[in-house]
Amino acid sequence: MNRPVYIKAASSISPQHSYEAGMLLQPVVSSDNGRLYVVEQDYRKYISPVAIRRMSRLLKMSITAGMQCLSDAGVSPDAIITGTGRGSVSDMEHFLRDMIAMKEEALNPTYFIQSTYNSVNGWLALQTKCTCYNQTFVHRSLSFELALLDAQLTLGEGEDMQNVLVGGFDEMTDYYHLVKDKIGYWKKEALNSLDLLKHNDSGGTIGGEGASFFVLSNDSRDATSILLALEILHKPTVTQLQNAIAKLLESNGLEPCDIDLLLSGINGDVALQDSFDAASNMFDSSTAIAAFKHLCGDYDTASAFGLWLANYILSNQSIPEITLLKQGAGRPVKKLLMVNHTISGDASLMLLGNC
Amino acid sequence: MEDFKVTLKQQIIDSLNLQGMRPEEIDDNAPLFGEGLGLDSIDSLELMVLLERNYGIKIEDAREGRKVLQSVQSMADYIEQNRKL
Amino acid sequence: MSEKIVVSAAGLISALGHGVAANMQAIRNLRSGLRYPQHLRTIHSGEFVMGEVPYSNEEMATILNLSPKHHYSRTALLALLAMQELLFATDIDLLRSESLALINAGTVGGMCTVEDLYPDFVAPGTGDYVKYIDTLDCAESTEDIAGFFGLKPLMATISTACSSSANALLLGARMIKQGVVKRALCGGCDALSRFTLNGFNSLKNVAREACRPFDRDRIGLNLGEGAAYLLLETESSARERGATILATFSGYCNSNDAYHPTAPSPHGDGAYNTMQQAMNMAGLKPSDIGYINAHGTATINNDIAEGSAIKRLFGDAMPYFSSTKPFTGHTLAAAGAIEAIFSIASMQQGIVPPNLNFQTPMEELLLIPTTQLVENINIRHVLSNSFGFGGNNVSLAFSAS
Known part of the structure; x- marks a missing residue:
């Protein structure tokens, strides 16, 4: 959709040093085992000790990236819209494995609650006291794009809508990697991640993860792009x-x-x-x-x-x-x-x- | 009983992931919820899972659950009388 | 002011059966779909009643004329049957030739299949089961619908827990209003799974017997399954092609409690604001609303919050209101769309579905839902509520066309 919206701030927790200063810090991170994990951050900056103790990695990195982005933009959001392929996969896997192993008895509610795809959205609303529009898209590799499309729609809906927090996040787990390997997602040959694009004569790719958030706005002041x-x-x-x-x-x-x-x-x-x-x-x-x-x-x-x-x-x-x-x-x-x-x-x- | 309460406190710390807390910091009679450790309703469900997994105790009635989960002491007493594992 | 959005077709499947007519007839006959599950394999099958769709996967595959080798999960089969009903009443060539969105919703995708195969998924080696690996994605059913019926829509899949398909509906309306697409097929699907059952059971809010929304002695929810879809378009587009308009989609609101990860704000502030804003958009005041299809899960928390909000908002102008979850169980991602259709069909037929199993009002509120089937009344405007985990609240307003 052709509807210009300004980016006022962006924050990304990724396998690179992208978060610390909002730029691609050196050194460049690479891996030889077919997957890249995010550079973990101090998640206590935005999440209370009571809340953080139950959270999975995905929740922590997503909430932190989202809160940092709002802080950089210096705004409170008029809507929170996200996309995720699988949400908190580790929580889903944990609950599912326990359910099978424990034969449906004595299961931890925390894993179930957090496996819900919109749990990051709920937390972000809670942290920002944002009672406005809140939406989560789960359409595979178009999840983040659909969140952006919804942000464009939202910013087109009137004067009340000035700043929308939009994010995309997913995590890599051992089981996820294993399962996706069975349907040919990953390269069979060993390679350094920085050489990935040279290996373009074989099938598959390398796994990754990350949480990236943006404040999109109708307001051009202080916009970065x-x-x-x-x-x-x-x-x-x-x-x-x-x-x-x-x-x-x-x-x-x-x-x-x-x-x-x-x-x-x-x-x-x-x-x-x-x-x-x-x-x-x-x-x-x-x-x-x-x-x-x-x-x-x-x-x-x-x-x-x-x-x-x-x-x-x-x-x-x-x-x-x-x-x-x-x-x-x-x-x-x-x-x-x-x-x-x-x-x-x-x-x-x-x-x-x-x- | 004193040894058992230390064990139970450690199980509570592990189950609720109370990072950095040690068993001796939890008072036997301090309320677990609200002002005490600041636990919430999801924690109470997690503690019921602890009772079921470690001691074979299933609490169906929410009111009874609240009574049992008042403090480490009340949990320990209840476990002693009702444990199946 | 943008043009009115209307509902011009609908299809659904639930524990009450396949099709809008069958469902409404069951409601008129006060026949609940709750029973002990026959198809869900769980150690809890004799313990909890559920709103299970009364067909096996094989029976559904037969109705759809599928080859035995098909890859569809139960979730997708439900979605296909609901969409099939909608498309019987619609010019499918029109949907194929003009711009269209398909906005689907799910909470656990094909978990019903995946939970049986997961030990194989994570064991070494491979097998025929690999064709089901991606069925865990909620988007699988969305793409299955498009593929099966030969549609090439802009596809989106939403997951906001129990309000998911209500969100699908309001997104469809917004896309049409801003000219992204001309029409939108919106709804949701969820099949019963051990994962969901045990998840809610770990929260200790699943009732063993039929649920009792808004009752003092309510003891939790019943899970259900189903799928439902509605076709949205502008009023002029529907009139141009001579389509039957089922209702005007006059207002909607999505807002958030920002209170707790799973529990609603106890005074129902979120529910209150959401209903209020949906009515504002529709230009309605409380006395205009003839019927509220409440979220009414019969959990301790939901009903007190929602009940408080309804009482505060409507006060002396209390409309008929009921939860239809004692008929269908809580169908999660499908609930918003199923209940939107119940609301619209009730308005069309001039009836109010009763809130089954209600005996004693909650002491805090003394609020009494509509407990008997009401017939031969004129309802012009209805509200349908869907509230989910993560504080995600949606209210939809529909008006007689």
């Missing part, structure tokens, strides 16, 4: 993807050469290579190309980390070397197109501009 348009594509063919990109650019009065940076959700899976090539080939040599899944791993809401990176690049006018696939003309980054390709075959487009 602007999300101009969002497009959600269910299992597009290569041609449909190209047509969607062309249409998105056209409806925003842009030519391919106006795009300074193409940020790709390519994940090393050979099955996505055609789709990546097709998108890249629409742009000439002056457009730089960058990628991010070798830094955060792949997970249902990895595009939220992608948006965090896009916002970082636009607000700092600096493309981290570690993300660059193609240099381009080295222009200032005024217009950025993120194309997210996902394992499920779904895709999304986000057009952003600098402020």
Whole structure:
């Protein structure tokens, strides 16, 4: 949907040092075991000792990223909207395993409560005393995009709606990794995560996790970047993807050469290579190309980390070397197109501009 | 009985993940809920799971549950009389 | 002011049977769908009554003409049957050719299947079961619906616990109002699972016998299962194609308690604000409301909170109100859509479903729901409440077309 909304703040707890100072701090983190875990933070900053003792990792990192984002923006939210592929997987697995092992007797309520997909939303409302609109999307690799779409709708609904907290979060667990391995999610060969994109002749990718939050606003003051348009594509063919990109650019009065940076959700899976090539080939040599899944791993809401990176690049006018696939003309980054390709075959487009 | 209460306190600390707390810091007769340890309704359900898993005690009636879970002392007394494990 | 959104088709399945007509007939006959489960395999099957849909998976697959090798979970089968009813009454080519959203809701997706196979999932090796690995996602049923009926909609899946499908409905209306799509199929589905049963049982709020909403001696909820979908579009779009308008979707509100992870605020402030704002959007005052289909789970906390809110908001202008959960059980993600359809159908038929099993009012409120079937009355506006964990409250207002 073409509805410009401003990004006022962004906060991401990711496998990289993204949280501490809101930038990609050195050193770059990598892994050799096929998955990336977030850099754990001091979660007691925003969560009381009474509340924190029962919380799973996902709850802690998501609540913290959300609260930090609001603090950076200096606003209280008029709505809280999130997307998650699996919510607190560890709680779900814990309850399910206990239920099977204990033969349906004497089960801990905490795991059940927290396995509910909207438990992060409930906590964020509680922490911020935000009694307004509260929504959770759980549509696989489009979960975060649907939250963004809802934020666009919400900000279009009148003067009362000024600041919306939007987030995407998922966690990696051993069981989740094992189960998804059985349906070909992960690469069979050993590799360093930073080399992921070079291994694009085999199937699969590496696992990841993270929690990224944004304050989206109708108000341009102090904005770090602007999300101009969002497009959600269910299992597009290569041609449909190209047509969607062309249409998105056209409806925003842009030519391919106006795009300074193409940020790709390519994940090393050979099955996505055609789709990546097709998108890249629409742009000439002056457009730089960058990628991010070798830094955060792949997970249902990895595009939220992608948006965090896009916002970082636009607000700092600096493309981290570690993300660059193609240099381009080295222009200032005024217009950025993120194309997210996902394992499920779904895709999304986000057009952003600098402020 | 004194030894058992220390064991029970440790089980409570583990079950409720009361990080950094030691058994000797919990008074036998201090109320567990409200002002005492500041526990809430979900904690009381967790403590009932503790009773069921460790001592085979199933409490169905919420009012009885509240009575049993008043303090470490009341829990210990109840366990002594009703334990099946 | 944006154009009116209307409901132009509906379909559902619940413990009362398949189809809106069968469900409403059961309500008129005061026939509850609660019983000991026949299909859910649990050690608690002789302990708790539930609102189980009276078909096995095989029977549902037969009705849908599926090959025996199909991959659908019970959740998806329920969703397909509910949607099938809706589509019988709709020009499916129109839905295929014009812009459409499919907004589905679930709380545990295909957990009913996954919980049987999980030991295999996490053991070494592989097998035929791998085709069910992704059925755990709530989005699986959404994509199953689109695939089965050959639709290519913008798809979204919502999960906000017990208010999930009420949220699906209001999102659909908002998407249409802002021109994202022309029509939206909105609703939710959940099948009974051991996971959910044991989860609620770990909270000690599942009743063994039929639940007693708003009663002093209420002892908890009964779980249920089902699916329901409604077709939303603008009034002019429905009129242009000569569709029967079932009701106007006149108001809605989603707001949050911001009080506790699972319990509602005791005075029902959240429920009060949510109903109030839904009525405001519809331009209605309390005396305009003819019937409230309450959330009424019969848990200690919900009923006192919701009851307080209803009493404060409506005072002397108390409309008919009842919980239909003693008929269907609490169908979780499907509840909002099922009860929206009950509310609309009641308005159309001029009846009020009774709140079964009520005997004694709560001492704190002295509030008495509608306990007998009311017939031959004129209702112009109804409210349907759905409140979930995480303080997620939704009220929907529907008006006679």
